[in-house]
Amino acid sequence: MNIVLLGPPGAGKGTQGARIADRLAVPHISTGDLFRAMRRDNTALAVQIRSYMDRGMYVPDEITVQMVENRLMKEDARRGWILDGFPRTHAQAIALQDMLQRRRSRVDIAFHISAPTGVLLDRLAGRLVCSGCTAIYHVISKPPRREMVCDQCGDALQRRSDEDPEIVRQRLAVYAAQTEPIIDFYRAIGCLVEINGSLPLEVVERQVDEAVLSRVAISTVG
């Protein structure tokens, strides 16, 4: 099963992506996580990536599409994948369609997880991310058992450098301008599932699971 997660920063894409990837035993491919790993390198590309991320801007499509194409060619992605944070522009959505058509494959579900701006700002202000396994925590709603230490792998938790309030506002503006329009692209294809990401976590999880299960049922029958 191939799933795309659309939604503004803080809507819950990472949390849902990790969970359903685990359930379906397919890789959770977060372009933000891939860029955070790449930006640590000592290369000209890393310098370029840092300059975009630190301003809350999108990394150019050519770099992003190439990175995703390479990742989807890996063996573990043959049985399906969860793409979290890709596509984010119209050009990326078209590039993904082309890639899939070449392999006679398709996007089975595009989840659009939304939440009001106030909720997103509160969540992002308290978000902590593990520097090792990328697990996500929140200082109030999901604190780690030991302060600033990941429950899962024991590595240090950190705040993201692009979660300063000014940069967050910029990221939300870029999302509204460049990513919101592609929601209609997936609606037109007929695979869009809308999720209200401000509902309690268990309700969001149930709605996501129901959508996934109904597709599993369809692909088993068809």
Ligand code: AMP
């Ligand atoms: P995220 O962790 O998904 O919020 O992504 C963090 C940052 O990585 C974004 O603000 C962008 O700078 C960059 N990024 C992640 N995914 C993409 C994408 N699909 N296209 C361009 N830039 C991206």
